[in-house]
Amino acid sequence: MLEVCLIGAGGVGTIAAYVLEKSQQARVTAVLRSNYAVVREQGFDIDSVDHGDVRGWKPWNIVPSLSAAIPKPATSTTTTSQDQGHVQGYDFVVITTKALPDLIASLIPDLNPLVTPGKTSLVLIQNGLDIEAPLAAAFPDTPILSGISMIGSRLTSPRSIFHEDPDLLKLGAYFHHQDDSTNNIHNNKNHSTSSSQPEPQSSSSSSSSSSSLLSRETQLASARRFVDLYNAGLGDAHAKTGAECVLVHDVVAARWRKLLWNASFNTLCTLLRISVGELQSSPGRAALLEPAMREIAAVATAAGFGETVSDEIVAAMLDETPASSPFRPSMLVDLEKGRPFELDVILGAPLRVASEYNVPTPVLTQVYELLRVVQWTLQQNQKKIQER
Numbered sequence: 001m002l003e004v005c006l007i008g009a010g011g012v013g014t015i016a017a018y019v020l021e022k023s024q025q026a027r028v029t030a031v032l033r034s035n036y037a038v039v040r041e042q043g044f045d046i047d048s049v050d051h052g053d054v055r056g057w058k059p060w061n062i063v064p065s066l067s068a069a070i071p072k073p074a075t076s077t078t079t080t081s082q083d084q085g086h087v088q089g090y091d092f093v094v095i096t097t098k099a100l101p102d103l104i105a106s107l108i109p110d111l112n113p114l115v116t117p118g119k120t121s122l123v124l125i126q127n128g129l130d131i132e133a134p135l136a137a138a139f140p141d142t143p144i145l146s147g148i149s150m151i152g153s154r155l156t157s158p159r160s161i162f163h164e165d166p167d168l169l170k171l172g173a174y175f176h177h178q179d180d181s182t183n184n185i186h187n188n189k190n191h192s193t194s195s196s197q198p199e200p201q202s203s204s205s206s207s208s209s210s211s212s213l214l215s216r217e218t219q220l221a222s223a224r225r226f227v228d229l230y231n232a233g234l235g236d237a238h239a240k241t242g243a244e245c246v247l248v249h250d251v252v253a254a255r256w257r258k259l260l261w262n263a264s265f266n267t268l269c270t271l272l273r274i275s276v277g278e279l280q281s282s283p284g285r286a287a288l289l290e291p292a293m294r295e296i297a298a299v300a301t302a303a304g305f306g307e308t309v310s311d312e313i314v315a316a317m318l319d320e321t322p323a324s325s326p327f328r329p330s331m332l333v334d335l336e337k338g339r340p341f342e343l344d345v346i347l348g349a350p351l352r353v354a355s356e357y358n359v360p361t362p363v364l365t366q367v368y369e370l371l372r373v374v375q376w377t378l379q380q381n382q383k384k385i386q387e388r
């Protein structure tokens, strides 16, 4: 049995946990915070296009904090590794939280004891660009697998998931290791655009002196293993809906491609507080949406990813979202729930690349500045609530 620790059991994370356990090749320790008590008691209810109606499902182990997920060495009182909650080390630590720079920076120190050198890979299934950089800096000898998910899945109550679009997950190795020149196939195009990157830490899991730990082959093998595991869990869903996990060889290119959608639809729908269908049918499609998407394509092209964001791909991406769709992107859902949204990784990061290459982005820059104000008002409101 493979051991998985999953951090962030929202819409994307809960379905990932369910799929991983459905493979019957892995068991999941899920770290839950606000919904810990209710899920421990009643489990999740999942209404899924891929998996049907699932009632009261619980991951193998549910814990309320990262410290409660720390693997424990076997002792005389823990007879077998089958004991509930007893884990000797994780094969995969899967992070499906929101990609918020402050949140990730605060997670990193607590991730250290969950990472067993030579055994564990970190798996990020999150939106945005350059999200791998802080983890790559903190864990230079740990494979980092980067996952780009097109699933439409969200929490509708603390223990209910509504999953409406087939699970399409592109996943590959980030190839961040610096000591082996054959590793860095992306380095000529890979930008460190994160606003804050922690320094490598001095624990054994992140010792930068052990260059032999992480070959390109190790990273690729880990990505293949995760893809095979995930597809084993998708099983019948693949035949039913086309759900699939696909191994990609250039995760940065795959991220730019998804940004075409996220940086235009997510941001404009959030600013205007309308669904993707309303944006498509509004005058904003010609005046804002299409120019915004073309600006992302221009930035990606300047950074060396032109093939991924060709005119044909942009045209297809503009047309494939139906004008009748009531879908509200995750950024808008976050705003409506008063939660911080993924502005930095979805728009801040590509705009930093734009400024590096002097690519004009008049629409995206205005959208970014307007959303920064929206985010600021949200923070002010949160402060007022906390002060009460």
Ligand SMILES: CC(C)(CO)[C@@H](O)C(=O)[O-]
Binding pocket: 127, 149, 150, 151, 152, 153, 261, 262, 266, 328, 329, 330, 331
């Ligand atoms: C594009 C998307 C719907 C895919 O899951 C999601 O990334 C979102 O809403 O941010």
